[in-house]
Amino acid sequence: MKFGFLAHPRSALELRTCLPPYGIPFIPFCSNESLKMRCLERGLIKEYFFFKNIDSKDGKSCSGKVFCIYLSPEQFLEHQGRALELMERASNDLKDWGAEVIGLGGLTGVAGSRGKELNDKISIPVTSGNSFTIYSSIKALERIIRVVGADLRDQRIVVIGFPGSIALAIAEILAKKGANLLLVSKRQTSFLKQFLSSINDETDADIEVTNSIDEALNKSKIILTATSTGGIIDAGKLKPGTMVIDIAQPRDVIEQRNMRKDILIVDGGIVSLPDNGKTYCRLFGWQANDIPGCLGETIILALENRREAFSIGRNLSVEKIEEIGRLGEKHGFTADNLRYFKKSISDSHIKTFSKSFKTTN
Ligand SMILES: NC(=O)c1ccc[n+]([C@@H]2O[C@H](COP(=O)([O-])OP(=O)(O)OC[C@H]3O[C@@H](n4cnc5c(N)ncnc54)[C@H](OP(=O)(O)O)[C@@H]3O)[C@@H](O)[C@H]2O)c1
16 A cells, blocks of 8 residues: 655744755745745645655565645644645645545644645544554653553653643553653643543543743743744753653754753654664665654555545544554564664763662752
């Protein structure tokens, strides 16, 4: 089966560097703002990558294309009508090529009610890919927790970006595993109250809510973050011994090339394609065969021949998150990668961090 996937540049700089030269004339002379406006008007879409054949450990194969929509992350949130129009055009082009399911990368999975509106507009199913992203983020967290010799049930874990689709499911899964939670939500909504009362019936875990990121970072050393705005955490201010699983694209942790060794920042939701000696891709300058979890979910659906809107909308099912995880493992995906800024995190860094985690409060 063939799949299609929609991606976008993750910053104005990436937009500038990856634009096809014929797309916008005189790029070097445009300010970021004027470049973004011209991209919005022109509505450029281009094939970015072709997966000719992905072979799974289970003997299945599929192929697919990634299309890039040249809008900045903010434009997907501020101009959702235009973004949706371009997403529909790209999806229909992918459908004409033969794609039978469309995956949504980054903020294409947020615009238009998290996949629902696009799914209603086109004749093939759409998935935000959030279920596999959530599965892999939890796997990475559990791996670090094992390495530092801690127990999830003794920890207070901060989840930022509540009640977004990813943060909501992560909070539900961790609460059911018995972790105490501090949820960071910009506002108190009736939805938040409803969630708290339903989850409190299912767990003894202690769940608190705050609207202050600083307060949350002060109270805990384990942070999972998935906001739609990005750039909200200054790594320089983190307490020694803090670990952050940063799922957001663009990142929530402001980029730091030389990471402090007493903290651990992991790019959440990065998975690896089945390891069978082939190099399938080096997307976005990442390591060979590393892909975002949302693309991983789309590929798994294609390998399974499942023409299904697997993950759309705000509320995702924990059962389906576990199901896509099991399918991913069956096909040979690696879900618990520890990467930061495109690279594997070294054993020596993890060792130093581990010491710092154990010796600080
Ligand atoms: N790594 C991967 O493979 C992968 C895959 C899929 C998605 N993602 C990324 O994950 C992120 C979240 O996706 P999603 O589908 O969960 O989006 P979502 O449903 O829109 O959730 C984002 C949440 O973040 C909240 N938020 C925004 N700014 C905030 C701030 N400054 N402080 C606290 N909360 C804030 C939003 O609140 P309001 O609604 O009140 O603004 C919203 O509830 C996005 O960056 C997306 O690109 C990554």
